[in-house]
Amino acid sequence: MDFFLNRYRNLSVLLAALLAQLALLAYQVKSGQDVRLIRIWAVTAVTPLARFIEGGRGGFADFFKDYFLLLNVRDENKRLKTDLDRAEMENQYLRAQLSTADRASALAIFQKTSQSKTLAARVIGNTTDPNGRAVIVDRGAADGIQKGMAVIKPEGIVGKVIDVFPHAANVLLITDPSFAAGVVSQKNRAHGTLKGQGQSTVIVDYIQNEETVEQGEWFLTSGDDLIFPRGILVGQVTVVRPGKSQKEIYLTPSGMQSGLEDVLIVLDGVHGTITEAPLPNQPVHLLPPPGDAPAADPSKGVSNQSGSAGGGVAAASQSASTDLDRLVQRDRAIGAAQNHKFGDKNSPAPNFNAAPDKAARPPGPAPASSPNP
């Protein structure tokens, strides 16, 4: 035996090291438990360094930001040499400070308005997985963080806590392939399961082909997973198509779009309601262009007054999307009122200066009101 170990010492040590690690793997897989002690050592060793580097980076960035800002102030002072300019520079400085604080303010406002009790945390590092997506935050068991808590931003969900250490925690991001959460579509109330796929987009599974999901529709948390409170934004549908039996739905996660620096950990979630109210970043309602105003120029013969053919034109113009469309509709109405056939050389040119309400009702697009008798 001794001879064998001496003769094949390297190979013996290799086999011993591999077997020990395989046994470690087997223990974790079999028992479903983690070897917390080793992880705690590693995270505890890395966390202070990561905090130090993050602090140094922040200080370094602030220093240069202040430096360049100071240069700007000096240039301004040299150029204008007035107290007013100095005041303007102070104003600019304050604006810069405000923009820097915008992110924190957004979080603070969200924290205040949200019914759920949350705790702000800062991302201090990534984990080392090649395919996984997880980050380390600077809050841990000492701050009341527990495994399974939801992590969100005002823009949407971010992930969930998967490991808790004394002063840090690992957060599995929603883009990780092993992530899953219950979601529901805002408009059609289709329930599904959100899954990460290791890329910037996520998918929603288990929605049957018969259900309706539209492109651009928002998905929110359904609360079914008992992790995320119901009604938090998840993302917007970018691709939806029928699959074999279930729809293939791809979302752009809204919580991951503006980078990950500060997040909120939900300590005590309160389920919200899901309404069909417009969500952030959706198109806003715009008034029609001023061409349709009631006080239109009477010389052009267009009027929106009740009982006139002009009203019909105006009504028809509701379906027109541009000013040119409206002009074409008006000219067609005038031509039709004077029995003019467009394209017929023998037909006399219509009088486009005449108001459309001077003649019979145009046969073109259906007007909303009848012409004068």
Added chain:
Amino acid sequence: MTAPRGGFRDSTSAAGSSKFHWIVIVGVPLAAILFQVYVPRFVTDLAYLELPLLVTVYFALTRRSPVAGLLYGASVGLAQDSLSHHYLGMYGIVKTLVGYFTASVSQRFDVRNPGVRAILAFFFYFFHEFFYWVLGRGLLGQALDFDPVRTVVLAALNAAVAVPLFHILDKLKATE
């Protein structure tokens, strides 16, 4: 050739092996892991740089002792595992093998030659990624992706980084 205080060296290591101060032996892989944890937050593309692997390859190459190489690889791998959210031992096993094979190969080549270093870094990156994929799928049944073309490109990038990195690490040698 006198051994510096605090350095480590096993009595059976091959001729031409290098010695390092213990601060370098502990500090360099720690810095590499910290780099992997922290830097990709700001420069996403640098996530493809597997510095802990390159450091393992370097120390195994210069130590020229399979036992030291595999123990070093196992330590670095387990440290990486403990900062991930997967099972402990995945990186450990892969880097144990990388450390062992690198040290074994180093006894047959002139490991100070930049070309040889680049080729070894390329090969062991590919081996590392492939074996990790095999372990993940075979042992744990995970649905991991492995794109050979992409891995070859990343191996070439890591090899390109390895040559200057190894040159810098050469400066940290205590004795040779």
